[in-house]
Amino acid sequence: xxxxxxxxxxxxxxxxxxxxxxxxxxxxxxxxxxxxxxxxxxxxxxxxxxxxxxxxxxxxxxxxxxxxxxxxxxxxxxxxxxxxxxxxxxxxxxxxxxxxxxxxxxxxxxxxxxxxxxxxxxxxxxxxxxxxxxxxxxxxxxxxxxxxxxxxxxxxxxxxxxxxxxxxxxxxxxxxxxxxxxxxxxxxxxxxxxxxxxxxxxxxxxxxxxxxxxxxxxxxxxxxxxxxxxxxxxxxxxxxxxxxxxxxxxxxxxxxxxxxxxxxxxxxxxxxxxxxxxxxxxxxxxx
Numbered sequence: 001x002x003x004x005x006x007x008x009x010x011x012x013x014x015x016x017x018x019x020x021x022x023x024x025x026x027x028x029x030x031x032x033x034x035x036x037x038x039x040x041x042x043x044x045x046x047x048x049x050x051x052x053x054x055x056x057x058x059x060x061x062x063x064x065x066x067x068x069x070x071x072x073x074x075x076x077x078x079x080x081x082x083x084x085x086x087x088x089x090x091x092x093x094x095x096x097x098x099x100x101x102x103x104x105x106x107x108x109x110x111x112x113x114x115x116x117x118x119x120x121x122x123x124x125x126x127x128x129x130x131x132x133x134x135x136x137x138x139x140x141x142x143x144x145x146x147x148x149x150x151x152x153x154x155x156x157x158x159x160x161x162x163x164x165x166x167x168x169x170x171x172x173x174x175x176x177x178x179x180x181x182x183x184x185x186x187x188x189x190x191x192x193x194x195x196x197x198x199x200x201x202x203x204x205x206x207x208x209x210x211x212x213x214x215x216x217x218x219x220x221x222x223x224x225x226x227x228x229x230x231x232x233x234x235x236x237x238x239x240x241x242x243x244x245x246x247x248x249x250x251x252x253x254x255x256x257x258x259x260x261x262x263x264x265x266x267x268x269x270x271x272x273x274x275x276x277x278x279x280x281x282x283x284x285x286x287x
Contacts, residue, residue: 010146013107020277021111028284029112033077033177033201042070077177078135079113079120080200081106082164083149084182086126087157087226091209094273098207101272102181103149105205108280109179110142118177120145124152127160129167135176158227162189165196178202183212184256194263203266203283206256210271213249215242 021029043059046066059067083106089099110120114137121135122145131152133145161182168178169192178200196202215236224231235241260267268283270276 009150010143013104013146013150014111014143017104017107018111020108021115028281029109029116032284032287043067044070077113077116077118078172078174079109079118080123080135080168080172080176080178081109081120081145082123082125082168082178082180084126084159084161084164084180085124085130085152085154086159087229088159088183088185091212091226092272094209096272098183098209098272101207101270101276102205103146105207105270105276105280106149106179106181107142107146110145113177114139114142121172121176122148123164123168123171124148124154125160125164125167126154126156127158127163128156129164130154130156132167132171134171157229159186161186162192165189165192168196169199172200176200179205181205181207183208185252187252187255190259190263193259193265197263197265202260202263203268204256204260205268205270207276208269208271210273213246215245217242 043056044067046055046060046068050068054068054070056067056069083102085099089102090097092098092100106122113120117137119135119137120142122131122133123129124131131148133148159182161180161184164180172178178196180202182204184204184206193202215234217237219237220233220235222231223234257267266283266287268279270279
């Protein structure tokens with residue numbers, strides 16, 4: 001992709017996702033993810049309805065009228081985006097690939113976080129850590145993250161979610177808000193997820209294509225695994241083949257849901273032709 005095309009695509013995504021974050025998500029994000037605690041802000045005169053436990057007795061004695069302490073939330077948080085860039089992300093039976101939707105969701109979350117003056121970091125992973133951008137603030141930082149999401153070419157096409165969580169534990173010692181964006185077409189990450197979810201506020205966002213759930217009966221088809229590049233002819237007219245395919249997909253689906261839920265992490269599922277805006281808003285409000 002030419003530099004000019006990349007910049008145009010970055011700008012297009014910025015306009016769309018910034019509008020969403022400014023007008024829809026920033027308030028929901030702020031409400032959903034709390035700060036580290038409360039810090040003293042000021043002292044003011046007592047007003048009807050104030051909690052009497054907040055009265056500052058020293059100031060009250062000095063001025064012979066009641067004054068209360070006012071506290072505000074310590075807001076600065078860190079948002080970490082963990083994004084799957086394996087080969088299976090380059091699939092889509094509608095207008096968008098899974099990678100396109102993942103990029104839009106990640107950009108929306110990033111702009112929502114920066115509106116609240118939070119730091120944002122990025123981990124791109126396949127079956128290895130492809131890229132780590134440490135958390136920072138600022139618009140130019142967000143635009144760099146979007147640019148990497150659009151143009152990054154991974155070294156590997158395979159997936160290892162567990163390894164990504166292990167890396168997160170190494171680089172993020174303090175509590176962070178963590179969104180993991182993937183199709184989660186893999187297993188064996190339950191143990192490390194439980195460890196990560198104890199330290200961080202973790203949410204898994206499963207982005208999938210509805211055509212992945214079932215095989216259509218169209219006879220013999222040459223199918224290629226996007227992650228291993230292995231190709232073989234499959235008889236989609238065989239009911240047992242279609243059943244085995246559907247059961248395998250459902251097994252991975254159930255593993256994702258159960259593993260995240262049991263660890264105390266959040267779960268969001270959105271298809272490439274769903275409104276991810278509605279899914280995110282419903283999740284934020286449910287929190």
